[in-house]
Amino acid sequence: MHALCGENGAGKSTLMKILYGMQKPDEGTIAVDGQQVAFASPGDAIARGIGMVHQHFMLADNLTVLENVVLGSEKLHGIGAKARAKIVELSERYGLGVRPDALVENLGVADRQRVEILKVLYRGATTLILDEPTAVLVPQEVDALFDNLRELKAEGLSVIFISHKLGEVLSVADEITVIRRGTTVGTVVPADTTAKQLAELMVGSELPTPETAESTVTDRPVIEVRNLKLLGEGGRALLDDISFTIHEGEVLGLAGVEGNGQTELIDALIGLKGADSGTLRMATGEVGSAGEAAGEPEEITSWPTRRRREQGIGYIPEDRHRHGLLLESPLWENRILGHVTERPNSKGFWLDLKSAQADTRRIVEEYDVRTPGIDVTAASLSGGNQQKLIVGREMSHKPRFLIAAHPTRGVDVGAQAQIWDQIREARREGLAVLLISADLDELIGLSDTLRVIYRGRLVADADPADITPEELGSAMTGAASGHLEHPADESGAAEDRPSGETGDQPEKTEEAAAPEDEAR
Amino acid sequence: MSTAPALDKRPAAASAPGRRRVTLPVLLLIIAGVLALTSLVRIVTGADGITNVSQMSTALKLAVPIGMAGLGGLWAERSGVINIGLEGMLILGTWFGAWAGYQWGPWIGVLAGIAGGALGGLLHAIVTVTFNVNHIVSGVAINILALGVTRYVSAFAFEGVPQGTSKQSPPVESLGQFSVPVLSDGLETINDKGWFLASDIAGLLGGLVTNMSPLTLLALALVPASWWILWRTSFGLRLRSCGENPTAAESLGVNVYKYKYLAVIISGGLAGLGGAFLSIVANPFYLEGQTGGRGYIGLAAMIFGNWMPGGLALGAGLFGYTDSLKLRGGTENVHALLLLIAILVLIGAIWLVLRKKYVGAVIAVAVSALVFAWYATTKEVPTQVVTATPYVVTLLVLSLSAQRLRMPRANGKPYRRG
Known part of the structure; x- marks a missing residue:
């Protein structure tokens, strides 16, 4: 072999x-x-x-x-x-x-x-x-x-x-x-x-790892999902009773074998599919204002996709060729996509091509998109550079909540490290991230909280500090559920990590808190 | 394959929720049910024409070109090429069939018709497979081209020939007809008695054994033959794999281009056969505009049949039957069928209630009531309605059945090797 x-x-x-x-x-x-x-x-x-x-x-x-x-x-x-x-x-x-x-x-x-x-x-x-x-x-x-x-x-x-x-x-x-x-x-x-x-x-040099540094999780919820349910053809539940909260500065990692409802969850969050029941709430406005100043997050369940995006949902799609880009369009047109109504792309009714192009140049530079120019088609870029362009585009509109689906799939190691850095930096600035990935090391390394989705339900949660990919994997196949802990592993890494579940699911919070107590 | 009992396949299509397959016994049961219902309607309304032997015989005759066009579509689309040029290939079939037929006899005409259609298929294959032109664009171009070319060459080929004009060919000799001796008369006798169900089945079967052209027999045989070739031979497997995932097929050493070419040429040949049937059997001459959109209806029959030969034959039978109403006592028969539709929609409504889809059920009940009111307040429908029936049925059936169809995965997608 x-x-x-x-x-x-x-x-x-x-x-x-x-x-x-x-x-x-x-x-x-x-x-x-x-x-x-x-x-x-x-x-x-x-x-x-x-x-x-x-x-x-x-x-x-x-x-x-x-x-x-x-x-x-x-x-x-x-x-x-x-x-x-x-x-x-x-x-x-x-x-x-x-x-x-x-x-x-x-x-x-x-x-x-x-x-x-x-x-x-x-x-x-x-x-x-x-x-x-x-x-x-x-x-x-x-x-x-x-x-x-x-x-x-x-x-x-x-x-x-x-x-x-x-x-x-x-x-x-x-x-x-x-x-x-x-x-x-x-x-x-x-x-x-x-x-x-x-x-x-x-x-040819050292390998980057997806470790995050210290926790930046706050207690200000950005997105709250309650009892979300989505029915498929013939009344089968594609998503059932999904509830979670993501706070400012928190990365929620969602593990699961593909086809267990991840795509549907994204569609429901971004507004491509209407939820059959349940509510979505999101904090809008500037980062940090969500606390007392802005009061409760607004309900966005009935908002169309356009409004959700304008109010701060960023999206790195799982299949950039089908959802994120128009492959046959130049980079600057791709930069406008999804943010057509927002500055710098438009002034009222008219598109502002000049400033959109200028901003594309900025993205190309800041996010290290390797391209001969902004007039080449997206198809001529390598996967990693396409992805960097998407990340740059989404980050340029100061999202409150980022859905990152397989952000480093099909991306080379260099670009992978950069994308991880971007996510980490945005998290430090108070971004809430839903990270969906098939790369378990990435999930464990980047996330503050982990959830496992299986057949459209969130079946398990785990603390990324003390879990191995194998344990996560067994929950992904439905073999384990509830709170996953690493048997007899007394690492103190979980110390300053809030469970991320404050209040909304008390029973799980208690479970989550237990190993921390033991560790002390 | 059966022709008439499929007057309404809607409940059949609708009773297959999700991906559940309609098995053969279930299908037969549904056909029997619809037949029994039709029989009941016949007795209530007294419109004996709706399951008459000669009605069925006409229906079969009209179903053949539609079925051949549909079969052609099946071959092309199973290999991943959308063939909307079937209409054009049908036209080529009619012209070549009549042109060769009046000079060298009807059988040569049939062969020439097949060749003419295959020529159209070859053109479609070159344009779509080799040059990767959008399949719809190419198909529409072929339809326009075929119409124009036949009109143009008719002026040279048929004008000045005895009994020929620039729009019509001289008559073609008949291929002859045959009836199965004892069976045909016996079934007709039973049909004339007007018994419940028995007479209707006799009418249906009688249509299959009375005044049949050898070409009809050939066409009927082609339906199971196509199924056998496409699903039971390695040639068919390779051909279908090109329509599902050509890249995978190529990686296993299947010459995708070759199979697409073959499929589209065969497709054209089948449509050409349908055309030759029109200009040799259905009418003994070529006439401009003779196809009347049957190529499109054939395509509709194929879609209705979920890209399967059996379903396609049912669809062709249904369209052929509604078409035949135009020719025989249409106003009265279509009027009788209104009652059948009202009952079928009502059954559909009950089924919707059972599935707890109340909005749909209410709409269905309302439609049923309206159709019944139309039936009750009139004695017959205007001839315009009769003429429009096949097209209305096509639209209705397609929109109701299109929800649960599964077409070949790579159908209509351009493919480049490597």
Whole structure:
């Protein structure tokens, strides 16, 4: 099992595409089993026993597992009973637990990944390439995946494993190659390396961590959500009885496997979907005025999206290509988006293009968006720079409440550190943040309070100071609920951290307070 | 496939909440229910025409071009190419069918019609697959082009030929008709008795065995054949995968361009066959404007059928039936059907009440009452209403069934390799 490590954009995926015949190399050679080969298409690579599990699954939702697996290799075992028998046999041999007749659209992420692996095995692959296989999985699923991989290894297959998560690489690989900016910078054996050394090889300098410094949580609530309920098609509850409060200077981290209601919660907060019941209240006006001066937060349940945004909800969307940007528009137009009615973008009825463009230049500079100019299209920027532009845009309007959904997804390490810094700084200035992320380290590192969402309900809460990703992961799969504590871990880190729940859910506050008392 | 019993598929579509599949027994039960209701209405109103053998036979004849266009749409859209150019391909089919048919005989005409439609399909494929032009734009262009080109070449091909004009081709020899000997007469006898249900079923089946053209038989056979090819062969699997996730298909070594080309050409060929049917079987000549929007209605039938051959055939049957009302005792029959609609809407209202959707239920009751009032206060409907019936039904059925449809995921999306 060979692991390939490197930052985003270091060239890992390109290398794998060449290995799989999707791109052609300009120079150099590839040898399989000592034989030099040249792949013109994925078909050639498959014929040589190389199989690829893509980072973005290559599955057709409306087809069954069986159909997805046999597609393209119908000649092997037909598309009927023989193929089904073969799939069941493979699935049992490697412990994959795949049901051939299920529709792919009904499968979860981990199941889909197993279908992908099965697809590759079905074609008789002896070398498996897995491109960032753990990016979409919770820790328990990662463990299950690693078990599957070890099984494959035991059967004599080779696995190439691409990742930028060092812990995983160290635990699972037999040999690690690190690449940076398109060249190999070293090959190491996990036994004589540490994560730190590996990280330095990878980045070329020290690795940033998402640790926040001291707590800045105040007792002034910015956003209050009460018993929020959202029904889906057919009356099924997508969100049920969601209640939380975020205060000035607080980051509330929301953990959960994707598809458990996060998207719906964002939609309800931003006003894209009307809540079926429950209330939303938000403090408006300047930061710091919410206390006695401004009185109670205003109810915003019936406000349309435009008004919510004007009154201070900032939003970093989970999929910036679908929600955050117009890819074919220049940067300055993207800067105007979502804030069309606000200064400096408009004066009354008219758009103020000059000052919008000037402000775009400011954002590009302040937020270190690497671009040749503000007239290039958003599509021509890398993921990290697109994200920095979005962060800059949202922060430029002094939001009271920021919804940050996967703010560092698909972003390289440098940009990641910058975005973390932005969030931390805004938090210091009194911003309330709802952080939704699949990166548990990021969640634990940045948040003041943690909640776990499972099937549309907030099932558990935790203190980021004394929780491990594994514990969080078990709550994300619904295995644990209530207040999560780290067994017998007496770290004093929780000392000056208010529970963030003041008053609104007394029973939980008491629970949350308990470990702190013990610690003292 | 059945033609007439589907007069109203609304309760069927509506009784499938969420993603629940309508299973075959349930579907048959619904069809039987609607048939029984129709029979009841026939007896109450005395409008025997609504399930008459000759009515059904006409309905079948009218359903064929719609069904072929719909089947063409199915093939194209399953591969991910929206084919709104079906109307144009249908027109090409009528022209080529008649042009070759009057010179070299009807069977050559059929082949020429298929080839003509396939030519339109090829053009659509080149424009949409190779050049990635928006599928709708290309389709509309083909419709306009086909209309213009056939009008233009008719002036050379048909003017000056005996019995031909610039708008109409000389007559094409018939392909012949056949009735299944004993069955046809027997069913007609039962149909004439006017018994409850039995006569109606006899009428329906009688339509399937009386005065049938061999081309009708071929068209009927193409529906299950398409299903078998698309869902039971690896060729079909590959073709469908291009409509669901072409990138994934490509990564598994499927030549997406090739399958899209094939699908769209086959699609054009099927529409061309529908056109040839119009100009050889339905009428023995090509006539300008002969298709009358059947390509679009075929597309509607396909959408109504949820991109499945069986549903599509039901839809085509429904539209063919309403179309046939125009030709035979329409004013009286449509009037009788008002009562059927009133009852069906009322059933829908009861179903809504059971699902606790009271606003919808109240509206449905009101609509039902209005339709019933219309039925009760008049003796027959104006001919204009009869003419409009197929189009009104198309609109109604589409808007009511469109809520629960599932089209191929990558349908209509441009695809570039790599």
